[in-house]
Amino acid sequence: MAVGTADRIAAAARTIVLDEGADRVSMRRVAAAVGITPMAIYRHFSDRDALLRAVAEQGWVELTDRWGRGEPRDNPRAELRRTLNGLLDFALEQPKLYTLLHDHRGGRSGGDFRSDESPVLNAVAAAVDEGMHRGLFAPDEVAEVALSIAALMHGLISMQHAGRLGLSDAEFRVLCGTAMTRLLHGVGA
Structure with missing residues (x-):
């Protein structure tokens, strides 16, 4: 089964949380880790809080x-x-x-x-x-x-x-x- 973009975004945010803590999660860092633009994240998560809620x-x-x-x-x-x-x-x-x-x-x-x-x-x-x-x-x-x-x-x-x-x-x-x-x-x- 293919992993969807939202799952890849959440997984990248989770990795940052595990390694550095939630305060280090930014849309730019997550986007860079996934290989998408920061704006693309907003198609899946309304904001940073929504992304952290998913994690x-x-x-x-x-x-x-x-x-x-x-x-x-x-x-x-x-x-x-x-x-x-x-x-x-x-x-x-x-x-x-x-x-x-x-x-x-x-x-x-x-x-x-x-x-x-x-x-x-x-x-x-x-x-x-x-x-x-x-x-x-x-x-x-x-x-x-x-x-x-x-x-x-x-x-x-x-x-x-x-x-x-x-x-x-x-x-x-x-x-x-x-x-x-x-x-x-x-x-x-």
């Missing part, structure tokens, strides 16, 4: 595809662990794309946290909700618990990406696991 949407697909692999989905704790490990793997393997997914306005990451637009929050909330129904987690507001979990992970990932933690990836994974265990078990005496 982000593909990133969300890649991230959520990671959650489709692995053990059966009959254990809410394992499902939550798989979701968070997939998020962590993605963030460590493709830090600049992860940043685009979480910082770019529009796409699936936009909207209020209760709007069902975030694949991460949706996956975490589904596992939390099932865990509450099965008595594995204490009854609580599902959306707020999911937000707490996602915010903890995103905060830690952002600090690691900024070099503020000074940890190797292996050490960082241990920190994330320990922090999540503390959150789920509480820190009370």
Whole structure:
């Protein structure tokens, strides 16, 4: 199957994002990489933001595809662990794309946290909700618990990406696991 021009444009923009970050994506650079004029991009994407949204949407697909692999989905704790490990793997393997997914306005990451637009929050909330129904987690507001979990992970990932933690990836994974265990078990005496 032939790759269309829009796909080639998005792929070139994605390469720039992966290598240098979203702020380095320009219509001129993308056009040069594809071998077209900058104006030709506008036949496929209305502006730079639309192009970055397309790159982000593909990133969300890649991230959520990671959650489709692995053990059966009959254990809410394992499902939550798989979701968070997939998020962590993605963030460590493709830090600049992860940043685009979480910082770019529009796409699936936009909207209020209760709007069902975030694949991460949706996956975490589904596992939390099932865990509450099965008595594995204490009854609580599902959306707020999911937000707490996602915010903890995103905060830690952002600090690691900024070099503020000074940890190797292996050490960082241990920190994330320990922090999540503390959150789920509480820190009370």
